[in-house]
Amino acid sequence: MGLWSAYRLRVRRRARLFRAFRRRRELAVVANRTGRIGKDDILLFSTLRDEHVRLPYFLEYYRELGVDHFLIVDNDSTDGGREYLAGQEDVSLWTTRASYKRARYGVDWLNWLQRRHGHGHWCLTVDPDEFFIYPFCDTRNLRALTDWLDISEIRSFGAMLLDMYPKGRIDAAAYQSGQNPLEIANWFDSGNYTILKNPQLRNLWIQGGPRARCFFPRNPAMAPALNKIPLVKWHRSFAYVSSTHALLPRGLNLVYDEWGGEKASGMLLHAKFLNTFPEKAREELRRRQHFAGSREYKAYGEHLQEDPRLWCQWSEKYINWRQLEILGLMSKGNWA
Amino acid sequence: MSVGFIMLVHQSLERAAQVSGHWAGHGCPVAIHVDKRVRREEFEALKAKLADFGNVRFSDRFACEWGRFSIVEATLAVSERLLADFPEVGHIYVASGSCLPLRPVEDLRRYLEARSETDFIESVTTDDVHWTVGGLDRERFTLRFPFSWKRQRYLFDKHVELQRRIGFSRAIPDGLEPHLGSQWWCLTRATLSAILEDPRRPDHDGYFRRVWIPDESYFQTLARRHSKRIESRSLTLSKFDYQGKPHIFYDDHLPLLRRSDGFVARKIWPQAEGLYSAFLKADNAARPEVEPMPQKIDRIFTKAVELRTRGRPGLYMQSRFPNHDHENGKSCAAYSVFQGFGDVFEDFQTWLQKRTGSRIHGHLFDKGRVRFAGDETIFNGALSDSAKLRDYSPRDFLTNLIWNTQGERQCFFFGPDDGQGIAAFLASDQNAHISVIAGAWAVPLFHSGMEFPRVRKIAARRQRIEAQFLDLLRQPHTRARVRVWSLADFVEDPGEILQSVMDEMMPVMQRRLTEVPKLVDMTGFGQFLQDLKNEGMRPYLVGDFPADGRNEMAPPDRKAPSLGVVK
Structure with a gap:
């Protein structure tokens, strides 16, 4: 990397951090329990809106996994989710009515909280419909993973987004609060992903899966990105660039091996496509607060209106992480 | 005769206390070295926990840095302590704070009694090793290493390069043939005493003080000088990955560790409660005649390293995206x-x-x-x-x-x-x-x-x-x-x-x-x-x-x- 491009990336990173700094005023404290965060605690960051129905299972899942403290930005929920979160002892909660879009889809807010509270901690950044799995997650908790990453001197850990969907109509079964959404949405596409490399930030750009297959068959370049780097040993100088797809400094984006080997990686099981989805899509389309004029939601609207199915005869039914490892979607790397 | 343990500790002191207490409680003397950088309160807590055992000693404390002579110094100090205080000890077994005994102490004691003159120490000439970090094997003994590999990597590399270019080479003292091997050895009293009391020890120490990673070569080389009989293998199951970092054992390795019949394994993840409670139980049946079979464990770690370095041919995914012509198979099948x-x-x-x-x-x-x-x-x-x-x-x-x-x-x-x-x-x-x-x-x-x-x-x-x-x-x-x-x-x-x-x-x-x-x-x-x-x-x-x-x-x-x- 030349000095000039190094300098430009540095400027870009500083600009991110400055944006985050400016937007900190948009966040109003609802419950600040960050004083309880211990020295080695694993933190989870999330921003959400009207996800009350998902929250009980979401918190349960990540507590079980080994998250010690949740830092959540509520973007003007009206469904009671804010009050619910405020009552949880391991949650610190901020709220804002400001524009999600102008805060770079929430990244600015979280960058600020990560800078403030994440320094020196392993930080997991996920949405309420994303469920993190990693090699051996059925027998080793998150601490085992982060300890191993520490010993191996790895600062960031990749986990591709895997869109999960039910067999049949996505609105056939009604999701109940507290239920594991993966009981309903337990199918996925196993082998139709495309990968490009972003030469500037060096992150991979992965697309494909049911959304590319069903919503963007004529316009695959528009299909949403599935590459994510949700787990990072945070330093106050780090910043997410767009969602959790890429970070600066860009060395953090090298979660893949370039010489033929495999690095260890996980998955984010994306339980977005439940019966709650069509309503959500209509709402988001109305608010126009999502990426690129919410084109994703437009495409969903068009396709799901007629026939809300993503399942096909070659869909794979989810069993466990080992299955995903064998299918080549994730890897144990040298963790044994 | 019995076996005594040397334990080198720098982290997870509770586990170290648990394991050393286990050995001491079964009649094996233990001498412990605690890294100087461990906080005083933690050290005192460890001492307090083991205060009831009459056969536990603590040596002087050194600040040990990886790859440096300080680790050997600590081992020497703690060895002297053990040999001086416990004359009945016949074999000395080196362990770390993250080691875990897999078989009853009685098994090990009888195994060693039956081999009372054998030194178990992996000791391989530099021509035959392929696992060294940084590609340095013979050069560990002939170059100088004033810079820290961990903290000053750039200077370390440049300095090595410079010495190569000008053809610098240190003389290896007479009578020493450099050997390398695992630092988790088990020597007889006779061999270890001979190393400690060697009249040329000041020369040796002075020389090894400037060798790189001497804990993998000091005893391995000197044992060749004094031992009657060397079995070049370690009794501790310990595998290193391609970065030279030890593989770690978790609860889900329990069946594998049981089948290995090894005496001691490292490293154990400190929170692997399942392993600690399973292997430190009193009622594990003694089977002194069974030989350790580390190959079973070696296989899974070898596979892991292979996956990390070679990967699955023809696979392109989130954590394997090879550069052009480094695919090691552009597609996975004909x-x-x-x-x-x-x-x-x-x-x-x-x-x-x-x-x-x-x-x-x-x-x-x-x-x-x-x-x-x-x-x-x-x-x-x-x-x-x-x-x-x-x-x-x-x-x-x-x-x-x-x-x-x-x-x-x-x-x-x-x-x-x-x-x-x-x-x-x-x-x-x-x-x-x-x-x-x-x-x-x-x-x-x-x-x-x-x-x-x-x-x-x-x-x-x-x-x-x-x-x-x-x-x-x-x-x-x-x-x-x-x-x-x-x-x-x-x-x-x-x-x-x-x-x-x-x-x-x-x-x-x-x-x-x-x-x-x-x-x-x-x-x-x-x-x-x-x-x-x-x-x-x-x-x-x-x-x-x-x-x-x-x-x-x-x-x-x-x-x-x-x-x-x-x-």
């Missing part, structure tokens, strides 16, 4: 590409399917849509037949297809009318078995009945594209297995050519072809070619196809009489 065969045989696809049992696709790269076998709209791995999705990344499409169908040979047709975006990849992939009948695209044109100017135009375009493809296949860096026949050559002996294609596809199939698919009718084809030439186009890829009709393609049963062609 597949066949047929160009022109569909044009000269009637229903070649069905015939090949029946004949081989492989998956025979149509033109996968057809510009309209993907022609999967059976004309499916969706295929293994949920691959879509959308041409746009495929053309967004043709390479991913193909490598996905091959990956998704492992265990079943894939074949597909290719031709000048297909998207050529995949051509360069096909040429570069050693798994691609490409068979081309050049110029075969002229046959359907001959049958098309289209008006001649149009035919001429299409022929020219197809020939140009096919010529480019053939050029690509003839490049020196082409790795695909390529066979090309001109149409003229092909019609000379189609049976033989088909036989050779089949032989390559299925090398285990011994039977000769007894039937070939029906060739399309080529009567008048020579004249058709002549007409093209008369119009000013030269169909050179077709080969030397006589125009006068004399040598024109004869009916197939005359061409391959030996095969009993079925019409």
Whole structure:
């Protein structure tokens, strides 16, 4: 990397951090329990809106996994989710009515909280419909993973987004609060992903899966990105660039091996496509607060209106992480 | 005689207390070295926990840095302490705070009693090691290392480079032949005392003080000088990964550790409660005669390192995205590409399917849509037949297809009318078995009945594209297995050519072809070619196809009489 491009990336990173700094005023404290965060605690960051129905299972899942403290930005929920979160002892909660879009889809807010509270901690950044799995997650908790990453001197850990969907109509079964959404949405596409490399930030750009297959068959370049780097040993100088797809400094984006080997990686099981989805899509389309004029939601609207199915005869039914490892979607790397 | 333990501790002191308490409680003296950088309160807490044991000692504390002599110094100090205070100790076993005994102490004691003069220390000459960090083996002993490998890597590397360039070399003291090995050894009292009381010890210490990673060479080298009998292996199960970091054991390794029959394992994850409670239980049955079998554990760690360094060939995914030509296999299995065969045989696809049992696709790269076998709209791995999705990344499409169908040979047709975006990849992939009948695209044109100017135009375009493809296949860096026949050559002996294609596809199939698919009718084809030439186009890829009709393609049963062609 030349000095000039190094300098430009540095400027870009500083600009991110400055944006985050400016937007900190948009966040109003609802419950600040960050004083309880211990020295080695694993933190989870999330921003959400009207996800009350998902929250009980979401918190349960990540507590079980080994998250010690949740830092959540509520973007003007009206469904009671804010009050619910405020009552949880391991949650610190901020709220804002400001524009999600102008805060770079929430990244600015979280960058600020990560800078403030994440320094020196392993930080997991996920949405309420994303469920993190990693090699051996059925027998080793998150601490085992982060300890191993520490010993191996790895600062960031990749986990591709895997869109999960039910067999049949996505609105056939009604999701109940507290239920594991993966009981309903337990199918996925196993082998139709495309990968490009972003030469500037060096992150991979992965697309494909049911959304590319069903919503963007004529316009695959528009299909949403599935590459994510949700787990990072945070330093106050780090910043997410767009969602959790890429970070600066860009060395953090090298979660893949370039010489033929495999690095260890996980998955984010994306339980977005439940019966709650069509309503959500209509709402988001109305608010126009999502990426690129919410084109994703437009495409969903068009396709799901007629026939809300993503399942096909070659869909794979989810069993466990080992299955995903064998299918080549994730890897144990040298963790044994 | 009994066995005594030396324990080097720098973290997870509770676990260290638990394990050393276990040994001490079973009558084995333990001498502990605690790194100087451990906080005083923690050290005092450890001392307090072990205060009830009369056979536990603590040595002077050194600040140990990885790769430095301080670790050897600590080991020497703690060894002296153990030998001085416990004269009954016959073997001295080095362990760390993250070691865990896998078998009852009684097993180890009796095992060592039966081998009272044997030193268990991995000790290998520098010519025979391949696992050293940073590629330094012999040079560990002949260069100087004033800079820290961990903290001053740049200076470390540059300094090594400089010494190499100017040819600097330290003299190795007389009588020492450098050996390397695991630092988790078990020496006899006699050998260890001899090392400690060696009259030349000041020389040795002075020399090793400047050797890199001396904890892997000090005792390993000096044991060679004093030992009566060396078994060059460690009694501790400890595997290192490709970065030189020890693999870690978790609860889910319990069955594996049990089956290994090792005496001690490291490193154990401090929170692996399941392992600690299972192996420190009092009622583990003694089986002193059983030999340790570390190979079972070695295998899984070797596989892990291989996955990390070599990966799965033909896989492209979120954590494996090899640079160009570092793929170690561009696709994961062999597949066949047929160009022109569909044009000269009637229903070649069905015939090949029946004949081989492989998956025979149509033109996968057809510009309209993907022609999967059976004309499916969706295929293994949920691959879509959308041409746009495929053309967004043709390479991913193909490598996905091959990956998704492992265990079943894939074949597909290719031709000048297909998207050529995949051509360069096909040429570069050693798994691609490409068979081309050049110029075969002229046959359907001959049958098309289209008006001649149009035919001429299409022929020219197809020939140009096919010529480019053939050029690509003839490049020196082409790795695909390529066979090309001109149409003229092909019609000379189609049976033989088909036989050779089949032989390559299925090398285990011994039977000769007894039937070939029906060739399309080529009567008048020579004249058709002549007409093209008369119009000013030269169909050179077709080969030397006589125009006068004399040598024109004869009916197939005359061409391959030996095969009993079925019409």
